[in-house]
Amino acid sequence: MTRILKGKPVIDSLNTHLKSESEGLRSRGLVPVLAIVRVGENADDVTYERSAEKCCAAAGVEVKKYLFAADVREEEILSAVRAISVDKNIHGALILRPLPPHIDDRALCRALAPEKDVDGITEYSMAGVYSDKRVGFSPCTAEACIDMLKHYNIEIAGRRAVVVGRSFVVGKPAAMMLLRENATVTICHTKTKELAALCREAEILVVATGHAKLITEGFFSPRQTIIDVGINVDEEGKLCGDVDREKAEGIVSAIAPVPGGIGRVTTAVLAKHVIEACKRSALKET
Numbered sequence: 001m002t003r004i005l006k007g008k009p010v011i012d013s014l015n016t017h018l019k020s021e022s023e024g025l026r027s028r029g030l031v032p033v034l035a036i037v038r039v040g041e042n043a044d045d046v047t048y049e050r051s052a053e054k055c056c057a058a059a060g061v062e063v064k065k066y067l068f069a070a071d072v073r074e075e076e077i078l079s080a081v082r083a084i085s086v087d088k089n090i091h092g093a094l095i096l097r098p099l100p101p102h103i104d105d106r107a108l109c110r111a112l113a114p115e116k117d118v119d120g121i122t123e124y125s126m127a128g129v130y131s132d133k134r135v136g137f138s139p140c141t142a143e144a145c146i147d148m149l150k151h152y153n154i155e156i157a158g159r160r161a162v163v164v165g166r167s168f169v170v171g172k173p174a175a176m177m178l179l180r181e182n183a184t185v186t187i188c189h190t191k192t193k194e195l196a197a198l199c200r201e202a203e204i205l206v207v208a209t210g211h212a213k214l215i216t217e218g219f220f221s222p223r224q225t226i227i228d229v230g231i232n233v234d235e236e237g238k239l240c241g242d243v244d245r246e247k248a249e250g251i252v253s254a255i256a257p258v259p260g261g262i263g264r265v266t267t268a269v270l271a272k273h274v275i276e277a278c279k280r281s282a283l284k285e286t
């Protein structure tokens with residue numbers, strides 16, 4: 001029997017903890033605030049934004065939105081991000097990405113104060129992920145994978161982990177975080193030969209490629225726990241992951257499905273980071 005690792009229990013347990021943390025902060029006159037920066041009306045961005053707002057409300061984090069038209073001038077967003085960076089009442093910023101091509105993504109990242117980088121996009125946060133130091137914040141989706149494994153008591157140390165995908169947002173940081181937890185990690189990508197055979201050997205398989213149902217028959221084995229990070233739309237217009245769930249079920253040990261798996265855990269991690277950023281800012285002032 002394949003265990004389905006649902007996101008909801010992970011989110012509920014995170015939120016219970018976060019709610020009491022944010023209440024503690026409020027009793028000291030501190031309200032954790034997240035700024036959300038969105039350019040245009042991209043459906044993916046709007047979905048993620050809604051999910052972030054829901055999780056923040058449950059965790060006791062306030063949200064302040066900065067919305068811009070799709071053809072906004074780069075200078076205008078840059079000055080908004082600079083204003084957020086110096087605003088004492090804002091503790092974290094989520095810049096919905098990818099941005100339209102006329103906006104220099106890296107310039108925007110550089111304009112963000114590192115201590116407010118709750119989404120792990122600045123070079124400062126990246127250094128934290130790769131150096132195992134508590135500097136900045138890890139990208140939320142990568143951290144959500146680890147939080148999910150821990151919530152369901154899935155052993156990481158000493159086990160063979162395979163990450164399919166090498167993006168800066170998910171694959172690379174997820175691999176580093178699994179390594180930090182003492183897994184033996186293999187990173188696979190589009191040029192990997194014998195991908196199916198490598199995946200079959202994985203005891204923990206994290207998939208973040210952006211290709212619907214890429215991981216299918218021939219990739220599965222009974223000792224596997226799979227975290228599907230893909231967000232795709234199938235032929236029928238339905239949300240689906242990078243893993244062919246129907247083929248996996250009945251073979252693998254456990255799978256975090258799409259939808260209903262890692263997706264919203266990501267926004268709970270985001271809320272966790274805002275609360276942590278708020279706590280760190282209070283420490284700095286006293």
Ligand SMILES: Nc1nc(=O)c2c([nH]1)NC[C@@H]1CN(c3ccc(C(=O)N[C@@H](CCC(=O)O)C(=O)O)cc3)C=[N+]21
Nearest residue numbers: 044045047048051095096097098231259260261263264
């Ligand atoms: N800085 C940044 N980080 C992101 O992580 C980011 C982003 N920008 N821009 C937009 C994309 C898109 N994205 C989605 C995540 C989950 C679902 C999703 O559908 N989640 C639920 C279902 C929908 C729901 O909860 O309403 C699930 O997987 O079960 C959709 C889209 C994150 N993104």
